[in-house]
Amino acid sequence: MKIGIVLTAYNVDDYISQCLRPWLELKKEYNLLISCNSGMFKDYHQLGFKEKNENTTSVLVNSKLDFLVTTNGENLLDEDYSRNLCLSFLNHNNCDIIWVVDGDEIYTKNEIENILDFIIKHPEHSSYSIDFKNYTFHYPYFTKDFRKPVIYRNNFNSGTSHFTFDTYIQYKDGTHIDSILKCYPIPKSISFINHFSWLESDSRTLEKIKYQNIRYAGEENSRCAKKIENSKLKFNTKFYNDRNIELPILYKESNIISYDFEIKYNRSEKRIYIDLILRNMDIEIIICDSNNINKRYSHFLSCNPNYKYFIDNDLLKEDSLNNICVQVIENNKTIHIEELILNLE
Numbered sequence: 001m002k003i004g005i006v007l008t009a010y011n012v013d014d015y016i017s018q019c020l021r022p023w024l025e026l027k028k029e030y031n032l033l034i035s036c037n038s039g040m041f042k043d044y045h046q047l048g049f050k051e052k053n054e055n056t057t058s059v060l061v062n063s064k065l066d067f068l069v070t071t072n073g074e075n076l077l078d079e080d081y082s083r084n085l086c087l088s089f090l091n092h093n094n095c096d097i098i099w100v101v102d103g104d105e106i107y108t109k110n111e112i113e114n115i116l117d118f119i120i121k122h123p124e125h126s127s128y129s130i131d132f133k134n135y136t137f138h139y140p141y142f143t144k145d146f147r148k149p150v151i152y153r154n155n156f157n158s159g160t161s162h163f164t165f166d167t168y169i170q171y172k173d174g175t176h177i178d179s180i181l182k183c184y185p186i187p188k189s190i191s192f193i194n195h196f197s198w199l200e201s202d203s204r205t206l207e208k209i210k211y212q213n214i215r216y217a218g219e220e221n222s223r224c225a226k227k228i229e230n231s232k233l234k235f236n237t238k239f240y241n242d243r244n245i246e247l248p249i250l251y252k253e254s255n256i257i258s259y260d261f262e263i264k265y266n267r268s269e270k271r272i273y274i275d276l277i278l279r280n281m282d283i284e285i286i287i288c289d290s291n292n293i294n295k296r297y298s299h300f301l302s303c304n305p306n307y308k309y310f311i312d313n314d315l316l317k318e319d320s321l322n323n324i325c326v327q328v329i330e331n332n333k334t335i336h337i338e339e340l341i342l343n344l345e
Contacts, residue, residue: 001097003116004090006083007036007065009103011204013055015196019101020063022109030116033093035086036060038103039071042078043214049207056103066093079215083163091160098152098160100167105132106194114190119151122184126156127169129183132195137233139199141250141341144262146195149183189259198226200233218242250341258336261303263326265340270316272326272340274301275308283330287315290323290339 005023009016023034038060040051057070067089071077077085083100090098097119101107119128128151133142148167152160157171170176177183198205205226212224219242221227227236235247249265262276274285280303287297297315315321322343328336 001120002031002033002093002095003097003099004087004093004095005032005034006086006090006098006100007034007103008079008083008086008101009036009038009056009060010040011052011056012103013059014202015104015106016056016059018106019103020059022107022112023101024063026109026112030112033067033090033095034065035067035089036065037069037077037082037086039069039082040076041082041211042076043211044207045074045076047207047210047214052203080163080165087160087163087169091154094154096154098154098169100150102195104196106196107191111191111193115151115186118186118190119153123153125153125184126171126175127152127177127183129180129185130191130193131186131188132193132197134195134197136198136248136250137200139196141252143248144251144264145248147180147185149177149180151186152177187259192259198233205233252339252341254337254339256334256337258328261328261336263328263336263338263340265316265342266310267342269310269312272311272316273308274303274310277303277305277308280304281330283328283335285311286327286329287311287313288325288327290325290341296324 009019012019023032026032027034038053038057040049040053051072060068067086069082069085087098127149129147129149132146132148133144134146135142150167152169154160157175158173159171161170161172164170164176164178168177196202206228209224209226209228216223218239222236222238222242225236225239227234237247240247246267249267260278260281261274264273264275266273282302285299285301286295288295297313299311301309303309323339323341325337325339327334
């Protein structure tokens with residue numbers, strides 16, 4: 001099996017070496033072809049941004065990738081065309097799998113190998129989606145619910161044709177992966193990829209906000225989920241209100257994490273949900289202060305995969321509640337610790 005990587009990497013000096021390392025180390029073993037586009041998108045130039053790609057390009061050139069296209073000056077490409085050049089190279093080389101990667105997404109070798117093992121065991125699907133841990137505002141805070149299509153099989157629908165928007169692909173028979181629901185999800189227990197996407201300290205963030213506000217759909221000032229206000233990066237409440245969805249919760253995880261369930265907080269209901277349960281469990285749910293010292297609430301729960309459960313307690317309705325820590329214990333052993341950041345301000 002030949003695996004083609006479509007890598008988009010522009011102005012990612014802080015991440016590109018770490019991003020590339022596992023792919024290069026696995027290149028021969030897994031027959032990887034790495035096809036990369038690295039240049040400022042045409043829209044960025046039209047917005048008046050200056051090029052900032054010299055160091056990233058240097059790393060890419062020295063990495064001896066299979067295909068690398070860079071642009072500069074007035075000769076720039078848009079996002080979709082850039083990826084399509086890489087896809088064309090991979091299809092010319094008869095790649096069986098197309099895998100889309102950005103330069104600020106950090107996979108580990110184990111994650112790559114486990115994902116490959118998963119798709120080999122599930123060959124009946126044309127495309128697969130992956131969950132990303134979107135680091136937001138300040139590391140190590142992240143949002144959970146970001147999933148996108150990134151892996152496509154070329155033995156379906158006459159083969160991949162071209163990118164239509166972002167990581168969405170159309171096949172040669174006209175089949176269009178235009179919804180995340182059309183992709184088979186790879187479980188978080190296999191991969192939950194670190195994505196350095198929305199950090200206030202990252203020089204790319206302001207440019208990305210302006211770019212999304214001209215590229216994405218929606219009313220003016222409602223196309224990007226983030227905004228800069230008083231030099232601070234914040235959630236764009238108009239974006240969420242216009243779509244009737246809740247403001248995200250930030251999480252800060254520990255090294256003790258179980259993927260047999262998900263802990264979620266509902267802002268409007270002021271409840272914690274235990275959802276996406278994969279097995280029967282008898283557990284104790286403990287809610288502590290954010291420093292995980294003072295226990296504020298405890299409840300024993302028998303969980304069944306066919307249901308989701310919620311905690312509705314006066315503690316969760318306190319107006320002053322900013323951060324809490326949720327601990328889950330099973331058979332006298334802590335199996336999960338996760339901090340929920342309800343308000344960073």
